[in-house]
Amino acid sequence: MMPSQGPGDAPGVRGEDVSAGPSGGARASATDDVLVRIRDLTFRRGERTIFDGLDLDIRRGAVTAVMGPSGTGKTTLLKLITGQLRPDAGRIEVDGVAVHELDKAALYRLRRRMGMLFQSGALLTDLNVFDNVAYPLREHTDLSPSLLRKLVLLKLEAVGLRGARALRPSELSGGMARRVALARAIALDPEIILYDEPFTGQDPISMGALVSLIRQLNDASNLTSVLVSHDVAEATRIADHIYLISQGRVVAQGSPTEIAAERSTWVRQFMDGQPDGPVHFHYPGPALAADLLNRGGR
Amino acid sequence: MAKQRNIEILVGAFMAAGFVALFFLAMQVSNLSLAGMDEGYRLTARFANVGSLKARAPVTMAGVRIGRVEAVDFDPRAFEAVVTLRIDPAVDSIPMDTFANVFTSGLLGEQYIALDPGGSPDVLVDGDEIMHTQSAMILEQMIGQFLFSKASGDG
Amino acid sequence: MLLDPLARLGRSGLDVLARFGRGHQLLLAMVLGVGEVLRRPRLLIAQVYNVGVLSMLIVGVSGLFVGMVLALQGHYVLARFGAAESLGLMVAASLVRELGPVVTALLVAGRAGSALTAEIGLMKATEQLAGLELMAVDPVRRILVPRLFGGVLAMPLLAAIFSAVGVLGGYFVGVGLLGVDAGAFWSQMQAAMDVREDVVNGVIKSLVFGVVVTWIALFQGYDCSPTSAGVSRATTRTVVHGALAVLGLDFVLTALMFGG
Ligand SMILES: Nc1ncnc2c1ncn2[C@@H]1O[C@H](COP(=O)(O)OP(=O)(O)OP(=O)(O)O)[C@@H](O)[C@H]1O
Ligand SMILES: [Mg+2]
Numbered sequence: 266m267m268p269s270q271g272p273g274d275a276p277g278v279r280g281e282d283v284s285a286g287p288s289g290g291a292r293a294s295a296t297d298d299v300l301v302r303i304r305d306l307t308f309r310r311g312e313r314t315i316f317d318g319l320d321l322d323i324r325r326g327a328v329t330a331v332m333g334p335s336g337t338g339k340t341t342l343l344k345l346i347t348g349q350l351r352p353d354a355g356r357i358e359v360d361g362v363a364v365h366e367l368d369k370a371a372l373y374r375l376r377r378r379m380g381m382l383f384q385s386g387a388l389l390t391d392l393n394v395f396d397n398v399a400y401p402l403r404e405h406t407d408l409s410p411s412l413l414r415k416l417v418l419l420k421l422e423a424v425g426l427r428g429a430r431a432l433r434p435s436e437l438s439g440g441m442a443r444r445v446a447l448a449r450a451i452a453l454d455p456e457i458i459l460y461d462e463p464f465t466g467q468d469p470i471s472m473g474a475l476v477s478l479i480r481q482l483n484d485a486s487n488l489t490s491v492l493v494s495h496d497v498a499e500a501t502r503i504a505d506h507i508y509l510i511s512q513g514r515v516v517a518q519g520s521p522t523e524i525a526a527e528r529s530t531w532v533r534q535f536m537d538g539q540p541d542g543p544v545h546f547h548y549p550g551p552a553l554a555a556d557l558l559n560r561g562g563r
Numbered sequence: 564m565a566k567q568r569n570i571e572i573l574v575g576a577f578m579a580a581g582f583v584a585l586f587f588l589a590m591q592v593s594n595l596s597l598a599g600m601d602e603g604y605r606l607t608a609r610f611a612n613v614g615s616l617k618a619r620a621p622v623t624m625a626g627v628r629i630g631r632v633e634a635v636d637f638d639p640r641a642f643e644a645v646v647t648l649r650i651d652p653a654v655d656s657i658p659m660d661t662f663a664n665v666f667t668s669g670l671l672g673e674q675y676i677a678l679d680p681g682g683s684p685d686v687l688v689d690g691d692e693i694m695h696t697q698s699a700m701i702l703e704q705m706i707g708q709f710l711f712s713k714a715s716g717d718g
Numbered sequence: 719m720l721l722d723p724l725a726r727l728g729r730s731g732l733d734v735l736a737r738f739g740r741g742h743q744l745l746l747a748m749v750l751g752v753g754e755v756l757r758r759p760r761l762l763i764a765q766v767y768n769v770g771v772l773s774m775l776i777v778g779v780s781g782l783f784v785g786m787v788l789a790l791q792g793h794y795v796l797a798r799f800g801a802a803e804s805l806g807l808m809v810a811a812s813l814v815r816e817l818g819p820v821v822t823a824l825l826v827a828g829r830a831g832s833a834l835t836a837e838i839g840l841m842k843a844t845e846q847l848a849g850l851e852l853m854a855v856d857p858v859r860r861i862l863v864p865r866l867f868g869g870v871l872a873m874p875l876l877a878a879i880f881s882a883v884g885v886l887g888g889y890f891v892g893v894g895l896l897g898v899d900a901g902a903f904w905s906q907m908q909a910a911m912d913v914r915e916d917v918v919n920g921v922i923k924s925l926v927f928g929v930v931v932t933w934i935a936l937f938q939g940y941d942c943s944p945t946s947a948g949v950s951r952a953t954t955r956t957v958v959h960g961a962l963a964v965l966g967l968d969f970v971l972t973a974l975m976f977g978g
Contacts, residue, residue: 377854379852383848383852387845389849400853400855573765583882585882590913592917593911593912617852668801
């Protein structure tokens, strides 16, 4: 079930018109192989500080995995990179442009070069699978209907769901919906794809296919991939670089082999999945005994 | 695609129904054809009291509508109401000595102007004034007079 | 402690103000997006269908019955004063000036407005709106603007249908059942009703109601908290706020139009 077409062959929208405004200068320095540069990022949700001085680099053409316990803010990080949220402090640069300083038009121009796979899929429930994948193509290109059809079917073939093209999102399983969302995310042949938990809800076979698809998409067209996942085995298998984040900071980073060789207890606990250790399974709160004895409020 | 076509047809039917309804309101309910009577000619009439006569009230002759009240003004020198009438051009031979009355349709209905034709061979033309007028009956006055005459009759 | 209620009052006051501001921002953004419906008339057609065609039945039936009841009650009162001939005028004036625009707007707020809020709110809760944004598609322009203009376009037509059907219902009861003279029914009506003063003003009213009801519905959906409770609360708010806004605005508009 290999994709029969590299994503680079499609008639792209990746032309001069989509370069994001003032990025001209930054693009000239092709030596800069960092596509996304995050510096000293601080982000709060009410009282809770999600990120506290986070530094993170995502290199061009590589698969970067971001891992961390549930609730550390991995989804939040992707939302910050795509400009859905604005940081409280610090800088987030994509291709040399500070995302949080862009106006709406420039942000939309930048987003045409990005694909994002939502944790929930986020398919349009009024459209069937085919139209969902065709949506960004219809929005941003003037392809003829026959070409559009071919392209959509190829994308669906890549995720193994060509036969499901007439189904409605409500008729898909969670894993299928996520794969359709992946086909939609790659429809416009973006330069960077952000995957939020692509492997959850996949059986071993489609998981294996997805892993190789992500790798292949990345290599076939010099794509940059950001992969958020809990799945240590799969992530280490395809990632070129791994960030482990916890409590608003980067705890460890490096190539899969470096991470595997890392001796710190935190990293070992997370990577080997041990319930006991410095990582807390529990969301911060008072001790259990104190909480149970507390007759007061809730 | 068939579904899309059905939707388009239904939307077309809805819009058509809406416009038919608007047309009905304009033509049948408010009679657009008479409203645009700008081509008619004007007459004026002076009344000591017009009651609650309003612009656009009908002007009738023998109970048939022949025009509208165009304006009701006040003459501050004569302390009279000056009513401008717009008469249908087809009705072009209203005698000079025609009588204009302010009547009420029903006991509490809208007020209108009824023209009672005289016998003069001369006819009114655009800009003329109707000399013979009869003011509106004011209900309170009538009741007052009635009670008064009743009381004095008894006494 | 003592100041707690005061603080709560202040906080909710600020919340209301902030929501008010966001609502106007959204309206501005939607108005600036008019070009979108001109470029994609198909989107508009779908929304005229949702608001107009789907509300037509309830609006038509309500109009019929309101007209019939008006004629029945009106005849009862008018006949006492010997003015049964004015029945047509009474029915038409109440329908065209007031009941047509107002009742239609209330029905649309309940029938189509709540559906719009639920639709948008659910799209928000399931991240469909965020997904559109990430495809570099502005959800305000693509999703909200066609719905706004669909509502604004459908409302006056629905109100006209309501009034026209109502007048016919009044005719049926007044002339057919109660024996009012048909000629008098129409002539009294035509004598006193004016196209500009009554019909056009009624259309203006329902255009304003169309903007307000759809705007409230869209804003409530767009601004709701993305949970099932949030969507359901927003739907209720659409109906309540929509109805209150229509009634309040009707008073203001009536005072402006017919007050002088
Ligand atoms: N809309 C929100 N309002 C307030 N707090 C939020 C909101 N969304 C997320 N959070 C908080 O932000 C923190 C990070 O959430 P996020 O969804 O980024 O976690 P995550 O790392 O993606 O977790 P998971 O692996 O379970 O998906 C969580 O602790 C959550 O409580
Ligand atoms: Mg997440």
